[in-house]
Amino acid sequence: MKTIGMASVLFVITFTAIVAISLNDLEAAEKTGEQLFKEHCSVCHPEGGNIINPKKTLMKKDLVANNIKTSDDVIKTMRTPGPGMTAFDKKTISDKEARNIADFVFKKFNK
Ligand code: HEC
The missing domain is CATH 1.10.760.10 (Cytochrome c-like domain)
Structure with a gap:
């Protein structure tokens, strides 16, 4: 159970980072x-x-x-x-x- 919890946390962090980076690029590209x-x-x-x-x-x-x-x-x-x-x-x-x-x-x- 503990391992799954840790994996989810890592997943959420990674996912958030990727979204943040893509949004950043999008913004730069569209100005x-x-x-x-x-x-x-x-x-x-x-x-x-x-x-x-x-x-x-x-x-x-x-x-x-x-x-x-x-x-x-x-x-x-x-x-x-x-x-x-x-x-x-x-x-x-x-x-x-x-x-x-x-x-x-x-x-x-x-x-
Ligand atoms: C800190 C103030 C400042 C900023 C910020 C600035 N400029 Fe200038 N700009 C000047 C000054 C002062 C001159 C005159 C320089 C000279 O004597 O050749 C000038 C001249 C120019 C000229 C030539 C105009 C002419 O009639 O000869 C152009 C084109 C120009 N700027 C475009 C831009 C663009 C595009 C930006 C933004 C990316 C920008 N400037 C940002 C101060 C600024």
């Missing part, structure tokens, strides 16, 4: 560019602006003026930013997430 932007970028770029350097907003005219024309350019900025911006490595924002954010930036602010 949209908009959610990621709110999480990582909007502190300094609220509404696509720039609270630190007002000449470098995420609006089209500034991006073009600063030679940021494609999603790849935005991702490059995230990986190796200019002065005052946090660098985001692949552990913080995966390539796929970075792509989602970049696409969101162009869709949302590229007017």
